[in-house]
Amino acid sequence: MGTGRKSTSQESTNHVAVNSMKLAFIGAGNMAEAIVAGIVEKGVVDPGEVCVTDIDEDRLAHFVEQYGVGRSSGNSAAAAEADVVVLSVKPQVFPSVWPEIAAALKPDALVVSIMAGIPSAKIAGGRPLRVVRVMPNTPALVGAGAAGIAAGIFATAADLEIAKSLLGAVGVAVVVDEEQIDAVTALSGSGPAYVFYLLEAMLEAAGQMGLEPATARRLALATVAGAAKLMDESGEPADVLRRKVTSKGGTTEAAIGTMEERDVKKSVVAALLAAQARSKELACG
Ligand SMILES: NC(=O)c1ccc[n+]([C@@H]2O[C@H](COP(=O)([O-])OP(=O)(O)OC[C@H]3O[C@@H](n4cnc5c(N)ncnc54)[C@H](OP(=O)(O)O)[C@@H]3O)[C@@H](O)[C@H]2O)c1
CATH class of the missing domain: 3.40.50.720 (NAD(P)-binding Rossmann-like Domain)
Structure with a gap:
């Protein structure tokens, strides 16, 4: 649904006083x-x-x-x-x-x-x-x-x-x-579920590798929160930060290489586009 407005993407920085309103x-x-x-x-x-x-x-x-x-x-x-x-x-x-x-x-x-x-x-x-x-x-x-x-x-x-x-x-x-609301729905509205899905997989692997569930949960949650904080505070793109932790012949390369072989990135892109399409369908009633 078009509003005829120019794109106005911006973060919330200032607040109007709504405390005089009902x-x-x-x-x-x-x-x-x-x-x-x-x-x-x-x-x-x-x-x-x-x-x-x-x-x-x-x-x-x-x-x-x-x-x-x-x-x-x-x-x-x-x-x-x-x-x-x-x-x-x-x-x-x-x-x-x-x-x-x-x-x-x-x-x-x-x-x-x-x-x-x-x-x-x-x-x-x-x-x-x-x-x-x-x-x-x-x-x-x-x-x-x-x-x-x-x-x-x-x-x-x-x-x-x-x-x-x-x-x-x-x-x-x-x-x-x-x-752009359908895109927002696909990105951040449904987004927490994608992160939970990734965490499900990470914790399943942690279990297979013999880590205690409580230990694995603490480490996995701190990793997701820490990666988000690092990307936010550094202002660097995701791929740059990923490459920084991916040394040649190392463990991260083994993991990312496996994901690339299995087209994980393409699957995630397809998933978000499917969510956007579904959001549009639902809006049409
Ligand atoms: N949860 C999300 O992740 C999320 C994300 C984006 C947008 N939203 C939107 O946020 C809205 C609320 O979601 P929610 O998860 O908060 O749903 P919710 O917990 O089911 O809240 C809706 C509330 O409205 C009540 N209600 C039902 N009929 C009513 C009536 N005739 N008059 C007044 N209240 C009535 C419901 O009571 P009963 O439970 O007794 O029916 C319930 O307490 C939805 O429109 C959803 O699309 C949610």
Whole structure:
């Protein structure tokens, strides 16, 4: 879905003050909890200005107790009060909840959707509604997320800043064009699963080589985190860093050579392209 905007990829660096705004989270699930925890703990919002809704009373009670936010069992009542409405229900729930929420929105409300696969134009439904789409990932649950943020056609630069403030509280938030959201889904949305898959394989090999599971887990996790940190802080490309640890005739060369023989890199590229294609299919409904 094109927004007609020029590419605006950039990391979250500055935050607009959203603590004077009323926020409503529609759907108090895992991802909503990650974001609410982050924005409350980091002081991005005053918890008294945040309201969550859910069909599960226990979830609402948990949010109130844990984060000091307000609760509502009515989606439209919560939306009617909010300056920013965060759609954090599952995409399949969207068609049933959206009509009553849309009808209740304040005229100048901003809608931030974290729902996968629902284009901003579908949410706007032909009205001049300001929608920002977000593709988060599960490491947001531990404050280490990576989110792509895209402006719908009527969203402003200030709206993007609001979304960056919310998602920046739980990790990295990067602005992209909406047509790139499927690529973001394939890269960072689904990305944690690729790393877990690699870790599964590394730990299986560690077991075959006789390492204790706890020892192997500690070493493997520190290796993944350390490699990411080294690449981030050195600013060097991945292939340069890889070559630096691959001496001729050495152990790393034996490993990488085996991967190259088996076309592992091509398989990973094909996997991400398949994820992007599937994301596009899902968005078309
Ligand atoms: N998890 C991820 O990795 C990830 C990544 C990117 C994007 N997202 C998106 O984030 C969104 C939320 O995902 P999640 O993992 O947080 O899902 P989730 O834990 O299932 O959260 C959704 C919440 O909405 C509640 N709900 C259902 N019907 C409702 C209604 N009519 N009104 C209000 N609340 C209602 C659900 O209650 P019940 O459980 O009782 O049905 C649940 O508590 C999804 O749209 C997903 O596409 C997730």
